[in-house]
Amino acid sequence: MSDRDERYYNAQLNMQQCSRRGLFRALWSGVSKPVKASTQIAAIRSVPRPPTAVEEALLNRLCDGCGKCEEVCPQHVISMLEEKPTLTLDGGSCTECGECQRVCPTLSLANTSANGVPSTGAVAALSGMCVRQMGAPCQSCEEACPHQAIDTVNRSVSIKTELCSGCAQCRVACPSHAIQMVMR
Incomplete structure (x- = not known):
């Protein structure tokens, strides 16, 4: 048959x-015929992408590398790496303004997340000595976070990774450079 x-x-x-x-x-x-179980594993991001980028496998197929997102980014944190948009969060942060999504002709930056929090693929992590741990009254990272993913309680800082979009606004605001961005 x-x-x-x-x-x-x-x-x-x-x-x-x-x-x-x-x-x-x-x-x-x-x-x-019986339905076979899907054995495909979603590609994990190896570099930060703009917050509204579609999943990695689809991005590789859709994005044509035109660079319009890089040109329109007001924070200048988008750069083209291997003809794909990549966030360079070393010296700046993404304000999630949506300009890159607006100008993308291929809809590779037209993702809407299920929980309402966009994701760059990165997440904030404490990497150094926070001034808060030394007794200073600092809340810069908590105030800078647009998704309330950071709590400053007593002398500690806790980051809720499920709410973190990886925008790096907390890293830029931190006076002691105690926050770094790591891939999920």
Whole structure:
């Protein structure tokens, strides 16, 4: 029966006619087969992307490397790496203004996240000695975070990674450079 299925699809690809019986046989054979479990693993981002970028595999297919997002970024944190938009968060932060999404002709920057928090693929992490841990009354990172992902309680700082978009606004605001951006 698999021969007939192949013949049907070959006929369709070659624009040959197929009988109604052949059509239903091919459709029914696809329905009657057990569904195989999907073994595809979503590609994990290796570099930070603009916050509204689609998943990595789709981005690689959609993005044509035009560079319009790089040109329009008011913070100048988008750069093209291997013809794909990459966030350079070493010296700046993303304000999630949406300009890159607006100018993207291929819709590769048109993702909307399920939980409402955009993601660059990076997340904030404490990497050094926070002045708060030394007793100074600092809340710069908490105030700079647009998603309330940082809590400053007593002398500690806690980062809720599920709320962190990876924009690096907290890293820029930190006076002691105690926050770095790491990939999820």
